Amino acid sequence: VQPVGEVAKEAEAYLKQCYVERGLPEVFLPRWQEVREEIAKTGKYEHTLDELSYGARLAWRNSSRCVGRYFWQSLQIRDMRHLETEEEMYGAIVDHIKIATNKGDLRALMTAFKPDGRRLWNAQLLRYAGYKQEDGMVLGDPANVEFTEQALELGWKPPANPTPFDYLPLVIQLPGKEPKWFDIPPEIILDVKIVHPDYEWFEELGLKWYALPAVCNMSLDLGGVQYTCTPFNGFYMGTEIGGRNFSDTYRYNKLPAIAKKMGLDCSSNDTLWKDRALIELNVAVLHSFKEQGVRLIDHHSMTDYFMEFMADEQKCQRPIHADWGWIVPPISGSLTPVYPLEFENRILKPNYFYMSDAWK
Amino acid sequence: VQPVGEVAKEAEAYLKQCYVERGLPEVFLPRWQEVREEIAKTGKYEHTLDELSYGARLAWRNSSRCVGRYFWQSLQIRDMRHLETEEEMYGAIVDHIKIATNKGDLRALMTAFKPDGRRLWNAQLLRYAGYKQEDGMVLGDPANVEFTEQALELGWKPPANPTPFDYLPLVIQLPGKEPKWFDIPPEIILDVKIVHPDYEWFEELGLKWYALPAVCNMSLDLGGVQYTCTPFNGFYMGTEIGGRNFSDTYRYNKLPAIAKKMGLDCSSNDTLWKDRALIELNVAVLHSFKEQGVRLIDHHSMTDYFMEFMADEQKCQRPIHADWGWIVPPISGSLTPVYPLEFENRILKPNYFYMSDAWK
Numbered sequence: 126v127q128p129v130g131e132v133a134k135e136a137e138a139y140l141k142q143c144y145v146e147r148g149l150p151e152v153f154l155p156r157w158q159e160v161r162e163e164i165a166k167t168g169k170y171e172h173t174l175d176e177l178s179y180g181a182r183l184a185w186r187n188s189s190r191c192v193g194r195y196f197w198q199s200l201q202i203r204d205m206r207h208l209e210t211e212e213e214m215y216g217a218i219v220d221h222i223k224i225a226t227n228k229g230d231l232r233a234l235m236t237a238f239k240p241d242g243r244r245l246w247n248a249q250l251l252r253y254a255g256y257k258q259e260d261g262m263v264l265g266d267p268a269n270v271e272f273t274e275q276a277l278e279l280g281w282k283p284p285a286n287p288t289p290f291d292y293l294p295l296v297i298q299l300p301g302k303e304p305k306w307f308d309i310p311p312e313i314i315l316d317v318k319i320v321h322p323d324y325e326w327f328e329e330l331g332l333k334w335y336a337l338p339a340v341c342n343m344s345l346d347l348g349g350v351q352y353t354c355t356p357f358n359g360f361y362m363g364t365e366i367g368g369r370n371f372s373d374t375y376r377y378n379k380l381p382a383i384a385k386k387m388g389l390d391c392s393s394n395d396t397l398w399k400d401r402a403l404i405e406l407n408v409a410v411l412h413s414f415k416e417q418g419v420r421l422i423d424h425h426s427m428t429d430y431f432m433e434f435m436a437d438e439q440k441c442q443r444p445i446h447a448d449w450g451w452i453v454p455p456i457s458g459s460l461t462p463v464y465p466l467e468f469e470n471r472i473l474k475p476n477y478f479y480m481s482d483a484w485k
Numbered sequence: 486v487q488p489v490g491e492v493a494k495e496a497e498a499y500l501k502q503c504y505v506e507r508g509l510p511e512v513f514l515p516r517w518q519e520v521r522e523e524i525a526k527t528g529k530y531e532h533t534l535d536e537l538s539y540g541a542r543l544a545w546r547n548s549s550r551c552v553g554r555y556f557w558q559s560l561q562i563r564d565m566r567h568l569e570t571e572e573e574m575y576g577a578i579v580d581h582i583k584i585a586t587n588k589g590d591l592r593a594l595m596t597a598f599k600p601d602g603r604r605l606w607n608a609q610l611l612r613y614a615g616y617k618q619e620d621g622m623v624l625g626d627p628a629n630v631e632f633t634e635q636a637l638e639l640g641w642k643p644p645a646n647p648t649p650f651d652y653l654p655l656v657i658q659l660p661g662k663e664p665k666w667f668d669i670p671p672e673i674i675l676d677v678k679i680v681h682p683d684y685e686w687f688e689e690l691g692l693k694w695y696a697l698p699a700v701c702n703m704s705l706d707l708g709g710v711q712y713t714c715t716p717f718n719g720f721y722m723g724t725e726i727g728g729r730n731f732s733d734t735y736r737y738n739k740l741p742a743i744a745k746k747m748g749l750d751c752s753s754n755d756t757l758w759k760d761r762a763l764i765e766l767n768v769a770v771l772h773s774f775k776e777q778g779v780r781l782i783d784h785h786s787m788t789d790y791f792m793e794f795m796a797d798e799q800k801c802q803r804p805i806h807a808d809w810g811w812i813v814p815p816i817s818g819s820l821t822p823v824y825p826l827e828f829e830n831r832i833l834k835p836n837y838f839y840m841s842d843a844w845k
C-alpha cells in the first residue's frame with residue numbers, strides 16, 4: 126500500500142493528463158478538488174469509468190514493449206469493479222472471453238475488477254498445461270509447468286488422457302482468502318488448427334493454438350491506484366506463436382520435427398534448416414488463422430503500423446518510448462522498418478507492470 | 486588531444502591491466518615508472534609491441550557489439566608505427582589484405598599505424614562504390630555514396646563502365662596534409678560469387694561479395710593513446726551479407742528480385758515472401774563461401790561460440806558487457822541462444838570507437 130501523499134501526487138498528475146489531453150482542462154480542477162478531499166478523508170479514491178477507460182488506453186500507449194500500440198485508442202473497458210465473489214468474477218471472465226473473441230473478429234478488451242489486491246494466478250486467461258514427466262520431459266507447454274503444479278495442488282484435475290493442449294483452469298484469489306479454481310467452458314474457446322497452405326503433412330503435427338491472447342498477470346498502475354486484476358487482450362502477431370511458442374527450444378520445440386518432414390538436411394547449422402522450418406511454421410500460423418477467420422497480424426504489417434503510431438505520436442508532439450528488443454520481431458528482424466531505429470526506453474505512468482507470482 | 490593528466494591516468498590503468506591480467510604483476514611498477522616519466526617529459530608515451538598487441542585484443546574483448554569475441558585471443562597485430570608516407574602505408578595495407586585473406590583461410594589481423602592522427606577515409610578496406618544516378622537511384626552500394634563522391638572529388642576515376650561492384654580506392658591522409666588515393670590491385674582481392682545450392686538461376690542475379698571484412702574507421706583507444714588508423718578484420722558472419730548488405734531496402738535490396746525468381750506470391754505481406762527469399766539468400770551466401778573455400782560463419786554457430794565466450798569470461802570472473810540488438814543476428818533472432826539473455830552494455834576501455842567522417 127502506498128503512502129497517501131504518493132497517491133495524491135499520482136492522482137493529480139494523472140487527472141491532469143486525462144482531462145488536458147482530451148481537451149477538457151476546465152474539468153480538471155474541480156475533479157482534482159473532489160479527489161483530493163476523498164484521499165484526505167479515506168486514503169484512496171475511485172476513478173470514474175471515463176478516467177479508468179482513458180487510463181487503461183494511456184497505459185497501453187505507454188507500454189514500451191508493445192508493438193501493437195497503433196491501436197491504443199480502440200481498447201474497450203468493461204467495468205466490473207462492483208463484483209465481489211470469485212463466482213461473479215468467473216462469470217465476468219467467461220463473458221470477457223466471449224466478447225473479446227467475437228467469433229474470430231477479435232477486439233481489444235479489458236475487464237477491470239475491484240482494485241483491492243485481488244488476483245488471477247494465471248499468466249494469460251487461456252494457456253496450456255505443462256506436465257513435468259518422470260523423465261524430466263514436459264508434456265504440453267513448458268512455460269506453464271509451475272502454474273500447472275499450483276493448479277494441481279489446489280485440486281484441479283487434468284483430463285484422464287492428458288494432451289499437449291489441455292486448458293488450465295482460472296485461479297481467482299480474493300485478498301486474504303484461499304484461491305478458487307474454475308474450468309473454462311470449452312465451447313467458448315476459439316482454437317485454430319495449424320495447417321500449411323502447401324504441405325499436407327503439416328496437419329499431422331497436431332498443432333493448434335488459441336485465438337485470444339489475454340494477459341492477466343500485469344497490474345494497471347493508474348493515478349496512484351493498483352488494478353491488480355485487469356485481464357486485457359489484443360490479437361496475436363503471428364510470430365508470437367510461430368516464432369516463439371512453437372519454435373523456442375524451451376517451449377513446444379517443433380522445428381526439428383518440421384524440418385524432418387520437409388526433408389531438410391539437418392546435419393549442419395549452415396543449411397539453415399532451422400530458419401527454413403521456422404519460416405514455413407510461421408506461414409502455416411498466418412495461413413491457418415486467416416483461413417479459419419480469426420484475426421491476427423503478420424510482423425511486417427504490424428511494424429508498418431508501428432511506424433504510423435510513431436508518426437501519430439510525433440504529430441501530437443509526444444515522445445516515443447520503446448524497448449527495441451521487444452519491438453523488433455523475433456524472426457526476420459532486419460526486414461522490418463523498426464530495425465534501424467533507436468529508441469529511448471522510458472517507462473511512463475500509467476502503465477502495466479509485472480507482479481510477482483501470486484503463490485510466492 | 487587529451488590533457489597530460491588524463492593520458493597518465495589511462496596509461497596507468499591499462500598497463501596495470503595488461504601486466505596483472507597476464508600474470509606479470511611485477512613488471513607493472515617499473516614499466517609504469519618509466520611511462521610516467523616519459524609522459525611528464527613529452528606529454529605522451531609509446532606502447533611496446535606487446536602492450537599494443539594485448540591492448541588490441543582487449544579492445545576487441547570489450548567491443549560490446551561484437552558477437553565474434555570468442556576468438557579475441559587470436560588477433561594478430563602488425564606493427565607499422567614506423568611508417569611515414571602514404572605510399573609506405575599503402576604498401577602495408579596491400580600486405581594486410583593479402584595476409585589476412587590468406588587465400589580464403591582468413592585470419593583476424595590488425596595493422597597499427599603511427600598514432601599521430603593519420604586517417605583512412607574508408608569505412609572498410611574493401612567496399613563497393615555507390616553512384617547516385619540522375620533519377621535518384623543508386624548504382625552499387627548506397628551505403629557508400631558519400632565516400633564515393635569524396636573519392637571522385639579527389640580525382641579518382643571510376644571504371645569506364647561502372648558496375649554495382651566497383652572497388653573504391655584507399656584514401657590515406659597524414660595529419661595536416663591533403664589526402665591521397667590509391668587503387669587496390671584487383672588481383673589481391675578475393676571475391677565470392679554468390680550461387681545457390683538448388684536454384685541455378687541464382688547466379689544470374691550477378692551477386693558477389695568480398696571475403697575480407699576489414700573495418701578502418703574506428704579508433705583504438707588504448708591507455709590514453711588514440712590509434713586513429715588501425716584497420717582490423719575478422720571474417721564474415723553470413724547474415725552481415727545475406728541479412729543486411731544484399732537485403733536491406735537501403736542497400737542492394739535484392740529480395741524482390743529473388744522472390745520473383747522463386748515464384749513466390751508477393752501480393753501480400755502474410756505469404757512471408759520476403760522472409761522466404763531472405764533465407765534462401767542467406768543459404769546462398771553460406772553455400773558460396775564454403776564451396777569457394779572462404780572462411781565465414783553462420784549465425785547459429787557464431788552465437789553458440791558467443792555462449793562459450795561468455796562461459797570463458799565467467800570462469801575468469803570478468804563481467805560480460807554486450808549490446809543485445811547487435812549480438813542477436815538480424816534474421817531468426819529467436820532461434821539463437823543469445824535471444825533470451827539480458828546484457829548490461831557498459832563500454833570499457835580499451836575499446837574501438839567511431840570517429841567522425843574524416844572529410845567533415
Ligand code: HEM
Nearest residue numbers: 185188190191192193196233357358359360361362365477
Ligand atoms: C491489438 C493487438 C496487439 C498486438 C498485435 C500486440 C502485440 C504485442 C507483442 C508482439 C508483444 C510482445 C509479446 C512477447 O514477445 O511476449 C506485446 C507486448 C505487450 N503488449 Fe501488446 N499487442 C496488442 C494489444 C495490446 C493491448 C490491448 C495491451 C494492453 C491494454 C497491450 C500491452 C502490452 C504489454 C504491457 C506488453 C509487454 C508484455 C510483457 O512485458 O511481457 N498490448 N504486444
Ligand code: HEM
Nearest residue numbers: 545548550551552553556593717718719720721722725837
Ligand atoms: C573473427 C571473426 C569476427 C566475427 C564473425 C565478428 C562478428 C561481428 C558482427 C556480426 C558484428 C556486427 C556487425 C554489423 O552488424 O554491422 C561485429 C561488430 C563489431 N566487431 Fe566483430 N567480428 C569478428 C572479428 C572482430 C575483430 C577482429 C574485431 C576487432 C579487433 C571486431 C570488433 C568489432 C567491433 C568494434 C564491432 C562493432 C562495430 C560497430 O559498432 O559498427 N570484430 N562483429
